[in-house]
Amino acid sequence: xxxxxxxxxxxSRVATAHKAHLEKRLAAVGLHGGQLxxxxxxxxxxxxxxxxxxxxxxLATPTVNKILGGMIEVGLVDRTRxxxxxxxxxxxxxxxxxxxxxxxxxxxxxxxxxxLSEFTESERLILFSLLTKVxxxxxxxxxxxxxx
Amino acid sequence: xxxxxxxxxxxSRVATAHKAHLEKRLAAVGLHGGQLxxxxxxxxxxxxxxxxxxxxxxLATPTVNKILGGMIEVGLVDRTRxxxxxxxxxxxxxxxxxxxxxxxxxxxxxxxxxxLSEFTESERLILFSLLTKVxxxxxxxxxxxxxx
DNA sequence: CAGTTATTATTAGCTCGCTAACTATCATTG
DNA sequence: CAATGATAGTTAGCGAGCTAATAATAACTG
Numbered sequence: 259x260x261x262x263x264x265x266x267x268x269x270s271r272v273a274t275a276h277k278a279h280l281e282k283r284l285a286a287v288g289l290h291g292g293q294l295x296x297x298x299x300x301x302x303x304x305x306x307x308x309x310x311x312x313x314x315x316x317l318a319t320p321t322v323n324k325i326l327g328g329m330i331e332v333g334l335v336d337r338t339r340x341x342x343x344x345x346x347x348x349x350x351x352x353x354x355x356x357x358x359x360x361x362x363x364x365x366x367x368x369x370x371x372x373x374l375s376e377f378t379e380s381e382r383l384i385l386f387s388l389l390t391k392v393x394x395x396x397x398x399x400x401x402x403x404x405x406x
Numbered sequence: 407x408x409x410x411x412x413x414x415x416x417x418s419r420v421a422t423a424h425k426a427h428l429e430k431r432l433a434a435v436g437l438h439g440g441q442l443x444x445x446x447x448x449x450x451x452x453x454x455x456x457x458x459x460x461x462x463x464x465l466a467t468p469t470v471n472k473i474l475g476g477m478i479e480v481g482l483v484d485r486t487r488x489x490x491x492x493x494x495x496x497x498x499x500x501x502x503x504x505x506x507x508x509x510x511x512x513x514x515x516x517x518x519x520x521x522l523s524e525f526t527e528s529e530r531l532i533l534f535s536l537l538t539k540v541x542x543x544x545x546x547x548x549x550x551x552x553x554x
Numbered sequence: 555c556a557g558t559t560a561t562t563a564t565t566a567g568c569t570c571g572c573t574a575a576c577t578a579t580c581a582t583t584g
Numbered sequence: 585c586a587a588t589g590a591t592a593g594t595t596a597g598c599g600a601g602c603t604a605a606t607a608a609t610a611a612c613t614g
Contacts, residue, residue: 259511259514259515261514262446264514265518265521265522265530265533266424266428266514266517266518266521267446267514268538268541269420269421269424269537270424270425270428270439270443271443271464272421272537272540273420273421273422273424274421274465274600274601275464275544275545276414276417276421277421277570277601278602279544280418281569281601281602282602291418291569291570292569292570292571293569295418295419298410298415301409307593308592308593309593316422316423317422317570317571317572318571318573319592319593320571320572320574320593320594320595321570321571321572323593323595324570324571324594325569325570327594328569340592343579343580343591343592344578344579344592345580345592345593346579346591346593347592363407366407366409366412366414366415369414370412370413373414373540374413375543376539376543377536377539381536381539385413385536385540386411386413386416388529388532388533389413389416389417389420390416391525391529392420392424392521392533393419393420395524396420396423396424396427397419397423422570422571425571425600426571426572429571429572430572438599438600439599439600440599440600441599443600455562456562456563456564457561457562457563465600466601466602466603467562467563467564468563468565468566468601468602468603469600469601472564472599472600472601473599473600475564476599488562491561491562491609491610492562492608492609492610493561493608493610494561494562494563494609495562495563
């Protein structure tokens with residue numbers, strides 16, 4: 259058989275290339291890829307616990323914990339103990355964490371446009387819809403997709 | 407803006423989930439994800455130099471070097487110095503490296519079928535073609551795609 | 555042919571992803 | 585209320601990707 263003819267193989271290859279590419283583009287605003295995935299979630303709503311963030315993002319809790327450690331160091335977020343549960347913490351964006359959003363939006367639109375520059379409008383929509391289907395295979399259907 | 411509505415974001419999420427999933431499935435045959443990407447290339451043709459493998463796979467040479475170190479340890483490949491160039495090495499599959507192919511094919515077909523179980527035949531073809539377009543954006547058009 | 559430049563492999567060190575194992579705390583139940 | 589079990593965060597350690605820097609060798613050039 260030809261492994262090259264499978265979607266899985268193609269997806270793996272594209273995945274690593276895309277991640278490496280993102281990392282390079284994010285360096286311009288002083289971010290790492292993992293930090294961004296956490297920021298995406300915090301920009302939706304901050305003040306949540308690490309375990310909740312991890313579940314939403316789809317990462318293991320130690321991964322999120324490590325990324326947050328780096329983000330605290332560079333001053334993007336704060337970690338405060340929960341008042342009524344001494345086990346848990348709440349993660350809040352700092353002013354810098356909020357301010358980062360504008361910078362990232364700029365880069366993000368560029369990255370998206372460059373990636374899809376050779377795609378027609380309908381190809382973009384189809385790719386988005388098929389990738390959503392793959393995402394649903396791994397994460398289940400996103401409830402936020404319906405309303406909101 | 408909503409980052410969730412971009413292909414880049416979707417691709418990042420799907421990418422990590424897919425890689426994590428592959429890693430789990432490959433554990434059944436005793437392989438790691440990085441080893442597999444090298445094997446894919448060696449199964450096409452072995453006896454090449456590390457730098458050539460890295461270029462074809464689309465990885466940095468230190469990455470390939472590290473992966474090969476692990477593969478040599480577990481006996482999947484051999485590394486021999488080049489006769490006419492003392493800098494370079496040639497990477498050859500061992501018998502075990504060749505034999506691994508059959509095991510991987512089995513797993514691979516399963517993974518592919520499960521991933522695409524909810525996709526129609528035409529959706530599969532379209533997804534493959536659109537992902538190929540993304541790959542070409544990152545790697546350029548593959549010359550092997552034409553003939554062979 | 556001596557000196558510079560380019561290439562190959564490698565090492566070191568970083569982020570990111572994981573699992574396993576540990577600690578502290580909460581919740582439950584006897 | 586004491587013991588057991590569940591939960592939150594963390595630490596340790598692994599593989600995979602990267603860049604930067606080294607060492608050894610080849611190739612080119614004056």
